[in-house]
Amino acid sequence: MNEVIKVGMADLNVVTPPDTIRTSGLGSCVGVILYDEVTLISGMAHVMLPSSALCKQATPNPAKYADTAIPALIKKLESKGAKIFSLKAKLAGGAQMFSFSTGNDMMRIGPRNVEAVKEKLNELRIPILAEDVGGKSGRTIEFNPLSKKLQIRTVNQGTKEI
Amino acid sequence: MDFLHKLRPYHLDVLKEIGNIGAAHAATALSELLNKQIDMSVPDVRLVSFQDLPEQVGGADTEVAAIFLRVEGEAPGSMFFISKIEDMEQLVRHLTKNKSFQLKQPPYDELGLSAFQEVGNILAGSYLSSFSDFTKLMLQPSVPGFSVDMTGAILSYGLIPLSEVGDYAIVIDTEIRELNREKAHVSGHFFYLPDPDSFEVIFAALGVETNE
Numbered sequence: 001m002n003e004v005i006k007v008g009m010a011d012l013n014v015v016t017p018p019d020t021i022r023t024s025g026l027g028s029c030v031g032v033i034l035y036d037e038v039t040l041i042s043g044m045a046h047v048m049l050p051s052s053a054l055c056k057q058a059t060p061n062p063a064k065y066a067d068t069a070i071p072a073l074i075k076k077l078e079s080k081g082a083k084i085f086s087l088k089a090k091l092a093g094g095a096q097m098f099s100f101s102t103g104n105d106m107m108r109i110g111p112r113n114v115e116a117v118k119e120k121l122n123e124l125r126i127p128i129l130a131e132d133v134g135g136k137s138g139r140t141i142e143f144n145p146l147s148k149k150l151q152i153r154t155v156n157q158g159t160k161e162i
Numbered sequence: 163m164d165f166l167h168k169l170r171p172y173h174l175d176v177l178k179e180i181g182n183i184g185a186a187h188a189a190t191a192l193s194e195l196l197n198k199q200i201d202m203s204v205p206d207v208r209l210v211s212f213q214d215l216p217e218q219v220g221g222a223d224t225e226v227a228a229i230f231l232r233v234e235g236e237a238p239g240s241m242f243f244i245s246k247i248e249d250m251e252q253l254v255r256h257l258t259k260n261k262s263f264q265l266k267q268p269p270y271d272e273l274g275l276s277a278f279q280e281v282g283n284i285l286a287g288s289y290l291s292s293f294s295d296f297t298k299l300m301l302q303p304s305v306p307g308f309s310v311d312m313t314g315a316i317l318s319y320g321l322i323p324l325s326e327v328g329d330y331a332i333v334i335d336t337e338i339r340e341l342n343r344e345k346a347h348v349s350g351h352f353f354y355l356p357d358p359d360s361f362e363v364i365f366a367a368l369g370v371e372t373n374e
Contacts, residue, residue: 008213009222009318010329025222025314028322048212048318048325061329097319098230098307109322138315140223155225155311156267 004142007031010064012045012073014080015145022142026093028110030066030117030133033090033143033150034073034126036082042145043077045069049109050116066116070124089121090150090162091131092141110134130162169332174207176370177334181205183296184289185336185352191288192338195281196256199341206335212321215331219244219351222314227251227265229282229308230319233290235301237360237367240320241286245350247310254278265310275308282306289352297367323357331355 005015007023015021021044023031035042045063052065062068074084094114114133121128132139132152140153149161185202193200216222227250229243245253247265254274255263263274286303294301309316324331332355339349356364365371 009216009314009321010212010325025216025312025316025318027311027315027318029318048322064325064329095315097309097311097315109319136309138223138312140312153223 007044007046009046010048010061012043012063012069012076014041014043014073014076015143016041016080017145020142020144022140024140026139026141027095027097028093028113030091030093030110030113031139031141032066032070032073032117032121033141034070034077034087035090035143035145035148036077037086037088037148039082039086040145040148041077041080041082042143043073043082044141044143045073047113047117050112066113067120070117070120070126074124084124084126087126088148089126089128090143091117091128091133092139092150092152092162094133095135095137095139097136097138132160132162169209173365173370176365176368177207177332178205180293180296180364181207181334181336181352181354184293184334184354185338187288187292188285188336188352189338191284192281195284196253196340201339201341203337203339207332208335209330209332211330212318212325215321215333216314216317219313219317223312225311226313226316227278227308227310228316229279229286229306230316231282231286231306232304233301233354233356234304235294236299237297237301237356237363238323239354239356239360240323241289241303241355242317242320242353243282243285243350244313244316244353249349250278253281257281270310278308279306282308285352289354297364299363299367317353320353320355324355327358332361 003019005021030047032045062072094110137154142151153159189200189202233239257277334354336352
């Protein structure tokens with residue numbers, strides 16, 4: 001039986017084939033998929049905010065921030081046997097759900113999340129093989145470690161694979 | 163969120179009362195606009211984790227029609243009016259007399275969209291002005307934005323200010339619906355999500371103790 005592992009908002013998890021991993025209703029959040037090309041051990045993080053420097057919380061949730069979610073996900077992948085040098089990344093999300101005339105920084109959170117995720121992946125030398133970011137629509141994404149494909153469903157735009 | 167540890171049941175009751183007053187005015191305004199009887203539920207005030215919030219509104223990838231606006235002023239926050247796509251279509255058709263208005267596939271009819279936005283303006287404006295009268299706090303709604311999309315994608319937007327301090331949101335949720343439900347009926351949820359720093363301001367304005 002293939003299972004679908006669910007990842008919630010500000011959450012992360014790992015998966016091994018033939019199971020798949022999924023997160024629903026990504027808006028300005030970014031779904032980051034990291035997978036080991038050789039062992040096919042894969043993981044997904046649902047990132048809400050660009051930087052943990054903004055954090056005003058005593059015990060922060062690492063999965064929430066781009067700069068802490070990626071290292072936390074790598075650690076979890078490594079504990080399952082993945083190797084950092086064979087990790088590849090795919091991204092989706094970072095939409096601007098509402099447009100307002102008053103340019104508030106909070107409203108630009110989607111693009112800022114995407115930038116922060118890319119910066120962190122670049123710093124860790126993890127190549128981004130595919131991405132579907134920006135736009136104005138929410139996404140539901142599901143990654144299949146066997147095919148290494150990320151399926152993306154968007155309201156009114158159907159489903160595609162990257 | 164330190165504040166959450168100080169939260170007592172009577173604090174939730176105060177927030178419930180705010181939801182009650184606000185939604186009652188919003189329901190009256192909608193009732194006048196549509197010339198129909200509108201009923202509202204007793205507000206539900208709850209502390210929910212981000213993970214659970216979209217599930218409580220029918221699932222993170224359920225498609226809904228939503229109006230979102232920021233509350234600006236002394237107690238900032240986010241406000242949503244979320245309803246089923248069909249219900250919002252009914253409402254706009256009723257207002258514009260355009261029977262073919264639809265929200266299932268863009269492009270949407272411009273006039274219908276501005277009616278949709280105007281509904282948001284009226285609902286939020288009446289909710290906030292009564293809230294403002296009650297608390298004597300200065301509050302103004304921003305111009306509403308609208309979206310037809312997945313619940314999770316829409317709600318996460320309003321959670322951003324809260325997400326900087328914790329993983330929980332205090333949600334003031336009121337359901338409003340048309341009384342005569344045999345034919346076309348309209349129903350939706352009103353969510354008010356005060357920003358973290360706004361709680362102390364709201365309680366202070368109402369003379370409710372938060373430091374004990």
